[in-house]
């Protein structure tokens with residue numbers, strides 16, 4: 001499978017190293033990257049043997065089968081429909097963009113018409129299978145997420161004691177923290193939707209990890225999951241697990257027996 005990556009940051013670098021250098025996915029190669037800075041394209045051409053592009057059309061015509069978005073919510077808004085229109089499968093990690101129900105619907109419709117697929121990795125959380133199962137009979141009652149990160153990642157400054165920087169719906173959370181709470185939207189899409197999924201975000205000066213606690217109640221019973229994620233050294237806002245989840249989605253695409 002020939003992969004194209006949109007983005008030039010920590011998740012993109014991790015994927016290039018894992019797939020093209022460490023060869024952790026034997027059936028996959030990253031062929032092309034779409035990045036904003038020409039010097040990154042040039043460096044990556046040399047280091048990872050990829051073709052670097054700044055132009056979306058040239059990138060999409062570079063012989064790739066599938067596109068991984070590893071950039072920003074805005075990049076999804078800008079590129080996702082164009083990728084699907086070109087009949088390339090798409091992995092989206094900036095899932096926050098799909099809080100926009102009209103964009104979600106348009107993407108869904110064009111995937112149905114063209115037989116193309118969009119994959120949303122579980123990102124920095126887990127338990128989406130449970131939420132999805134509970135929701136399949138419509139008997140999911142409540143889902144809440146409490147996220148705790150170092151203050152610099154969330155609010156760009158230090159605080160002395162922990163501070164609740166947000167409490168409200170997932171819809172509001174992603175509009176205020178688009179680089180920190182994509183997890184709230186994938187959780188919403190699996191379950192009750194972004195207006196009924198509640199989110200609390202805490203800036204914690206003691207935190208060395210990005211923690212996410214998910215609590216769900218329904219006819220199935222009750223679930224509590226606590227993730228204590230190591231951050232990516234190159235971008236502490238992002239948990240290492242989020243990068244691994246993209247790799248996992250790509251791996252699933254090459255397998256014939258699906259788990260979960």
Ligand SMILES: NC(=O)C1=CN([C@@H]2O[C@H](COP(=O)(O)OP(=O)(O)OC[C@H]3O[C@@H](n4cnc5c(N)ncnc54)[C@H](O)[C@@H]3O)[C@@H](O)[C@H]2O)C=CC1
Pocket residue numbers: 006007008009010011012034035036070071072073074075078093094095122123124125178179180182183186234235237238239242
């Ligand atoms: N779903 C989830 O659980 C998680 C999602 N994320 C999201 O994943 C995305 C990537 O994360 P990181 O690699 O850590 O971010 P990063 O900040 O290290 O890298 C983002 C890169 O995208 C590039 N970029 C921005 N707009 C672009 C455009 N229009 N075209 C091409 N490149 C563009 C930037 O130049 C930067 O190099 C972010 O949106 C982040 O919020 C991160 C962690 C968890």
Ligand SMILES: O=C([O-])CC(=O)C(=O)O
Pocket residue numbers: 123124178179180181182183184210229237238239240242
């Ligand atoms: O990586 C994390 O811990 C969560 C994150 O940034 C996001 O969901 O946008």
